[in-house]
Amino acid sequence: MAEKQLTLVASNPEDDPEAVINDFSMVVATVNGSGSQTSNMALIRALFSMGIPISGKNLFPSNIQGLPTWFTIRASQEGYTARRETTEILVAMNHATFLEDLEGLVGGGVCFYPDHIAKPDLRDDVVFYPMPVREIIKANDPPRELRDYMSNMVYVGVVSQMIGIEIEAIRGALESHFKGREKPINMNMSIIEDAANWASENLVKEDHYYVQAGDQTDDLILLDGNTAAALGAIYGGLSFTAWYPITPASSLSDALKGYLPRLRRDEEGKQTYAVIQAEDELAAAGMTVGAAWAGARAMTSTSGPGISLMAEFVGLAFFAEIPIVIWDVQRMGPSTGLPTRTSQGDLLFVRFLGHGDTQQIMLLPGNLEECFEFGWRAFDLAERYQTPIFVLSDLDLGMNLWMSAQFRYPDEPMDRGKMLSAEDLDEIGEFARYRDVDGDGIAYRTLPGTDHPKAAYFTRGTGHDDAAVYSERPEHYVENMERIARKLETARVNLPAPVISTQDGARIGLIGFGSSDPAIVEAIDRLKDEGMLVDYLRIRAVPFSDEVPQFIDAHERSYVIEMNTDGQMYQLLQLAAPENALKLSKLNLNHGLPLSARWITVSVLKQEGR
Numbered sequence: 001m002a003e004k005q006l007t008l009v010a011s012n013p014e015d016d017p018e019a020v021i022n023d024f025s026m027v028v029a030t031v032n033g034s035g036s037q038t039s040n041m042a043l044i045r046a047l048f049s050m051g052i053p054i055s056g057k058n059l060f061p062s063n064i065q066g067l068p069t070w071f072t073i074r075a076s077q078e079g080y081t082a083r084r085e086t087t088e089i090l091v092a093m094n095h096a097t098f099l100e101d102l103e104g105l106v107g108g109g110v111c112f113y114p115d116h117i118a119k120p121d122l123r124d125d126v127v128f129y130p131m132p133v134r135e136i137i138k139a140n141d142p143p144r145e146l147r148d149y150m151s152n153m154v155y156v157g158v159v160s161q162m163i164g165i166e167i168e169a170i171r172g173a174l175e176s177h178f179k180g181r182e183k184p185i186n187m188n189m190s191i192i193e194d195a196a197n198w199a200s201e202n203l204v205k206e207d208h209y210y211v212q213a214g215d216q217t218d219d220l221i222l223l224d225g226n227t228a229a230a231l232g233a234i235y236g237g238l239s240f241t242a243w244y245p246i247t248p249a250s251s252l253s254d255a256l257k258g259y260l261p262r263l264r265r266d267e268e269g270k271q272t273y274a275v276i277q278a279e280d281e282l283a284a285a286g287m288t289v290g291a292a293w294a295g296a297r298a299m300t301s302t303s304g305p306g307i308s309l310m311a312e313f314v315g316l317a318f319f320a321e322i323p324i325v326i327w328d329v330q331r332m333g334p335s336t337g338l339p340t341r342t343s344q345g346d347l348l349f350v351r352f353l354g355h356g357d358t359q360q361i362m363l364l365p366g367n368l369e370e371c372f373e374f375g376w377r378a379f380d381l382a383e384r385y386q387t388p389i390f391v392l393s394d395l396d397l398g399m400n401l402w403m404s405a406q407f408r409y410p411d412e413p414m415d416r417g418k419m420l421s422a423e424d425l426d427e428i429g430e431f432a433r434y435r436d437v438d439g440d441g442i443a444y445r446t447l448p449g450t451d452h453p454k455a456a457y458f459t460r461g462t463g464h465d466d467a468a469v470y471s472e473r474p475e476h477y478v479e480n481m482e483r484i485a486r487k488l489e490t491a492r493v494n495l496p497a498p499v500i501s502t503q504d505g506a507r508i509g510l511i512g513f514g515s516s517d518p519a520i521v522e523a524i525d526r527l528k529d530e531g532m533l534v535d536y537l538r539i540r541a542v543p544f545s546d547e548v549p550q551f552i553d554a555h556e557r558s559y560v561i562e563m564n565t566d567g568q569m570y571q572l573l574q575l576a577a578p579e580n581a582l583k584l585s586k587l588n589l590n591h592g593l594p595l596s597a598r599w600i601t602v603s604v605l606k607q608e609g610r
Contacts, residue, residue, distance in 0.1 A: 013164075013210040021210050022052050022077040024088035028155070029101045031094050033065030035149030038177060038188070039156045040071040044401060045173035046165050047075060048222045051214035055081035055518075056401035057594065062247065062340040068097045075211065081402060082519035083594040089163070089209055091155045092117070102126070110207040112155055112162075127207040131158045132198060140191050153188050157195025162203060164211045167196070221404050225371040225397040229327060230255035231407065232375020233299060234263050237414055240298040242276045242287035244306065247339050248395040249329040252301040253277075281306035285313035285326075292317070292324045293459060295447040297379045299325035304333050304346050307353065314388050315354030316461040321434070321443070321484075323382035323389075323417070330394040332592050341592030342395035344514055347568035350390050351542060357481060359488055362542040363391045363496060366517040368404035370540070371397065374496070380415040385442060385491045394563070396594045397515035418444040422452040433457040434480065435466040441486030488543065495541035498548060506533040508608070509551060509558035511584075513539040513569060515594060516561055522597035527604060534604070542572060549577040552584065559587040559604060563595060 013019035026043075030036040037058075044056045055074050061067040074084055087104045092113040094101075099120060105111060107125040115130035133154045142150045160170055171189055178184045230252050233241075238260075243253040257275055264273045274291075278284035284300045291298035302310065307328055317324050330346045332338035353360050361381065363374045374391050382389040425431060425446070431454045434443045443466070446455040457468040465476045501524075512520045517538055527534055537551045537558075552558050552573065560570040567586035574581040587603055589595060 013212065016208055016210075018208040019210055020088070020208050021212050022075050022214070024075055024209050025084040025086060026073045026075075026089040026091070026159075027087045027101065027104070028071045028073075028091040029094045029097055030069055030071075030152065031065075031096075032061050032067050032069045034093075034152065036069070036071065036093070036152045038149070039152035040073070041177055042153075042156050042170055042173040042188075042192075043159065043165070044073050045176060045222065046160070046169035047073065047211060048217050048220075048403070049169045049172055050166060050211065051217050052211055053077070053079040053081070053216050053403060054222075055403065057083060057396065058400060059593075060340055062338065068094055070101075077216075078525075079216065080518065080522045080597070082522050083596050085596045085598050089159075091159060093152065093155065108208065110162075110209060112159055114154075129158065129162060129199075129203055131155060131195065136191060136194050136198065140187075140194060142187055142191070146187075150188060150191055153191040154195040157192035157197075158199045158203075160192070161196040161199040162205060162207075163209055166213065167193070217403060219406060221368075221406055222401055223368055223404060224251070224399055224401055225365070225368055225393055226252035226329065226399060227255040228368040228371035228404070228407070229301075229365075229375045229391070229393065229398070230259060232372035232377075233325070233379070234259055234375075235372075235410055236376025236379045237297045238299060238379070239264075239272060240274050240276075240288070240291035240296040242278045242284040242291075242298075242300050244278050244281045244284050244302070246281070246303050246306050248331055248342075248399045249301045249303050249306070249327065251399060252327060252329065281309040282313070285310035285324075288324050288326075289313050289317050289322055292382075293320075293322050293448070297325075297383075299327065299378075301327035301329065303329050303331050303339075304349070305336070307346060307350060311353055311355075314360070315356065315358060317388045318354055318358050318360070318484075319356075320459050320461050321386040321445070322459070323379075323386050325378040325382050325389050325391065327391045327393065329398040330392060332590070338592050340395070342515070342594055343564060343590055343592065344392075344394055344516070344562050345564040345566075345568065345590065346392060347542075347562075347564070347572060348566075350392060351572065353390075359543070361385070361387060361389050361488070361491060361495065363389065364513045364540050364542070365391065365393055365397065366499075366514055366538055366540065367397075368402050369407065370496075372407040376410050377496070380412075381491070381495070383417040383419075384415050384494075385487055386417060386445060387487070387491075392514065394515050418442055420444050420446050420450070420455070422450055422455070425450070425452040425454045431455070431457075432466045433459075433468040434464060434483070436483050436486070439486075440490045441483045441488070442490065443483070492543040493545060495543070495545065497545050498540055498551075499538040500536070500547065500551065502535045503528070503533040506535045507556045508532070508534045508604070509555035510534050510536045510561060510600075510604070511539065511551070511558050511569070511573070512536070512561040516563060519595040519597045519600055520561055523600035523604070526597055526601040530601070530605060530610065532605070532608065532610070539569070544573075544576050548573070549580065552577050552580045555583065557583055557585055559585050559607065561587045561595070561600060563590055564588055565590040
């Protein structure tokens with residue numbers, strides 16, 4: 001296809017005294033199943049390749065095709081990536097939500113809309129740009145079955161022309177999306193270029209929003225947390241995963257299936273892994289326990305409803321001391337709840353998952369780098385402490401697009417923990433599977449198939465003595481549970497430490513975790529602008545290290561910021577630091593959307609009487 005001549009430059013922002021450059025939130029309102037993902041990816045990847053800090057969030061329905069969906073792209077010169085409550089640029093492709101979407105625009109905002117949708121005369125403080133979607137599609141005559149999908153490329157061209165997105169960046173984004181296949185790239189680019197040319201010839205820029213290329217994304221990557229987690233697990237030696245489809249965790253297993261064939265083969269080209277879609281989450285957990293017992297680095301991934309079904313096998317792994325990894329990509333509950341909305345509502349459930357006295361270890365990644373790191377580190381911790389390790393992400397972190405520094409390959413050898421080989425067994429006088437010989441609560445183990453007469457033992461989820469012999473004697477049960485408690489205490493000081501930032505003179509503390517981090521970081525700057533200095537502690541693991549109660553003790557008040565209804569982290573902190581419980585205050589919101597810096601800022605100021 002011949003390259004079209006195109007001048008893709010909006011009005012010069014240097015000539016606009018009110019220019020807003022690389023600082024806006026753009027919402028694209030479409031319907032589910034309309035193929036808008038490709039066009040939205042073209043926009044966000046193009047902006048990222050231009051060196052503009054961005055983040056992308058997809059708000060989509062949980063049921064049928066044809067319902068409203070929204071994709072938000074935030075550009076921030078300061079590098080902020082949290083959700084904004086305001087919208088400056090609206091692409092209104094869904095007539096059913098036109099009025100509602102229009103209400104969310106700020107004064108002076110921009111609305112792009114198909115010209116076959118009647119423009120309501122409700123806002124005279126908004127700039128409207130009509131787009132001849134049907135005419136451009138008719139002129140390009142794509143295959144009939146693709147027309148509805150490719151209609152979205154019209155807004156890519158018009159928006160790019162009007163705010164200054166480079167045509168080379170758009171083409172590069174499509175080349176990445178279609179993996180270099182010329183036919184779909186050229187079909188889509190033809191529509192985009194026609195739309196941009198039409199805008200250049202027929203629209204006069206009346207708004208003040210622009211983008212300009214920079215270098216703030218150099219050496220960064222653009223990815224979602226589930227893919228980062230999958231890569232981390234692979235680099236951590238994953239050899240077995242069982243799963244059952246569930247939003248928002250399915251894409252983690254999809255990423256494993258996509259990368260494992262390329263990254264996990266032996267010198268002869270044979271696969272060195274197994275991926276099994278189980279009949280349900282209960283079976284997935286059982287398979288994972290069995291594989292880990294046999295010596296594989298095994299994991300499963302799910303969300304809250306799946307955790308419910310896994311509880312019994314998790315209890316088995318806890319008491320029989322089998323190292324497994326479970327990723328819980330949290331969503332809104334209870335029950336089915338809002339399955340395509342984000343939440344941090346599984347903390348208490350997972351922490352004490354299992355009947356009887358169980359206390360599960362939880363890792364809480366707050367960004368893509370930690371999704372990758374905890375992806376491999378979770379296996380080391382599971383095998384070192386011979387226990388389930390839960391990694392709690394959420395829909396926002398797991399399924400949405402984030403900028404990140406490039407991942408670092410693990411520079412530490414795999415930690416298989418206290419595992420005895422046949423040679424080791426030759427050197428010791430006696431092997432008892434559940435005996436604490438070092439005082440740290442962690443017993444030695446052997447793997448099935450170890451060729452030594454001392455290697456065998458019964459793996460038991462029932463009562464047993466330290467030699468794994470069935471026992472209902474009270475003293476054996478108490479000894480076993482006390483040893484497991486020592487093991488968990490040993491683990492506490494070796495889990496990922498909290499991240500702490502301080503400001504001289506701050507009396508107030510903020511405590512957060514997980515995907516709320518970007519909003520808290522931005523809110524700290526906003527609070528400083530309001531004359532309020534705060535310190536910040538981001539929790540990365542439960543049970544807590546000593547730095548957590550020390551932080552609480554050092555401040556007059558600490559606000560625990562989280563996305564659930566009951567203040568679950570707040571409750572865990574009260575249990576861990578009862579002497580300072582009155583220094584803690586809940587600051588929680590559970591409405592299915594990621595937290596915003598504005599909400600945190602306003603809430604803290606209100607609590608402080610400002």
